[in-house]
Amino acid sequence: MLSFIKWSLLVLLLIGTNIWAVLALYFGDSHTGKIQVVIAAVFALFGLITLIGLGFIRWRKRLLIAYSILFIGIVSGWWFTVSPSNERQWQPDLAKLPFATIDGDKVTVHNVRNMDYRSEFDFSPAYYTKTYDLNQLNGGDLFAVYWMGPAIAHTIVSFNFGDKDYLAVSIEARKELNEGYSTIKGFFRQYELTYIVADERDVIRLRTNYRKNPVEKVYRYRINSHKENARRLFLEYIKKINELHDKPAFYNTLLDNCTTVIWLNTRINPQHLPFSWKILLSGYLPEYLYESNMLATELPFDQLQRQAFINPVAQTADQLPDFSQRIRAVSNKLLGSVDVSPQP
Structure with a gap:
């Protein structure tokens, strides 16, 4: 034997x-x-x-x-x-890397992406520079994006600097021109890691309004977090963003992806979330946060998930300047008979 x-x-x-x-x-x-x-x-x-x-x-x-x-x-x-590089011929939407400067409580973020989309691949590149006051940071939201069933989701953190001021950060694989994404390739040093710092009218609206093949379902969850935790997490993001601007790193499908990197960044806080298989199967991350009392709600999770679905209202808001406020005002009445399940 x-x-x-x-x-x-x-x-x-x-x-x-x-x-x-x-x-x-x-x-x-x-x-x-x-x-x-x-x-x-x-x-x-x-x-x-x-x-x-x-x-x-x-x-x-x-x-x-x-x-x-x-x-x-x-x-x-x-x-x-094999080493990572910032000097490749990148896709137009990934060409510029963000970076930030810190002056006391003021953080100035450069190259905040805000594309003007006509379709998923037809857009006018646009960026802006904006200064954020850490004293106005109230917390954040988690966006979960589904396109292939309930187990896998792309996750985005958006920081709330007041009712009309949000900064979204999407951790992704930085792809070269005409290069597609492959889960298998992501294990073999094929992509650089990038933090896309963006206006929600860009990185969220792209997924709710313009990606059609396959259709992506987007859910927004309010994170229950103390201001100090949000501040530490935001500054940790800024630190990593500046590090990648100066020294590139590889993306990895399992170890350095959109969700595991979020979890690694949250370890800056004393009471960070313990590791769980639901972090690897990122589609279940919202449920794990709910079980850990990190979502600000008293609703049962299935009701919360239904309320969190933002596609219909995002499609209505589209290019309106108050896009971020409208997707936070979703009610069950707006959903009607819409299928809000993460199933494909």
């Missing part, structure tokens, strides 16, 4: 490392070329030969040693040399 377990683990290790190395070689450093495809195919073949060779005592040890040397060579000699 022990021998069976040992060999089973070895087989799984070989299969796992071979798949990882083949994909790492195939995707390469940002782009896939013919040479990378050939090298990946050769390594896949050698991995298969090594796997088959486990059945032959004469060749087993030699093949395992050779495979280990090649794998370590890929990891140490190539993988760790």
Whole structure:
């Protein structure tokens, strides 16, 4: 039995490392070329030969040693040399990085994105610079965006500096021109990490009004937070934004994504949220916050979720200057028979 377990683990290790190395070689450093495809195919073949060779005592040890040397060579000699960059040909909506300057309680944020959308991919680039007073910071909201069922959501934090002043931050993969997003590629140093600092009429309205394939359902939840916690979190965001402006970092589908990075940033607060599988399955993050008494409501969660659905009112508000105020005035009467479930 022990021998069976040992060999089973070895087989799984070989299969796992071979798949990882083949994909790492195939995707390469940002782009896939013919040479990378050939090298990946050769390594896949050698991995298969090594796997088959486990059945032959004469060749087993030699093949395992050779495979280990090649794998370590890929990891140490190539993988760790792939470095992030801010100097690529970026998609127009991701071309400018935000940064901020701090003067006492005043934080001036540069390159706040506020695109004028005609459709998802047809827009006029626009940015502004604005100074925010930390003394006016009242807390924040969590936006959860669903497009593929209840388990997965893109999450956005928006900071509230008064009834008419909101600053949204969406943590995303920074994509190059004509580059699509792939969950698999996100594991292999293919995207840089970016904090999109934006007007809600940009980053929220894009998702409620202009993304149609697939349709995205957006929910807004008011976070129950003390002012000091909100202040520390906002300043932690600003710190990370400035760090990425000066020194790029990689996005990772599992470890450095829109939700895990939010959780990592909240650890600046003494009473931060404990880690949970609902952070990895980000669609359940609002429910986890509700269970942790971090959502400001006394409603049952299913009612809260229904009330949090903002697509209809956002589509009505569209380009109105009071867009942010209107999406916060959603009532159940506006929803009628609209399907508000995160299901696709």
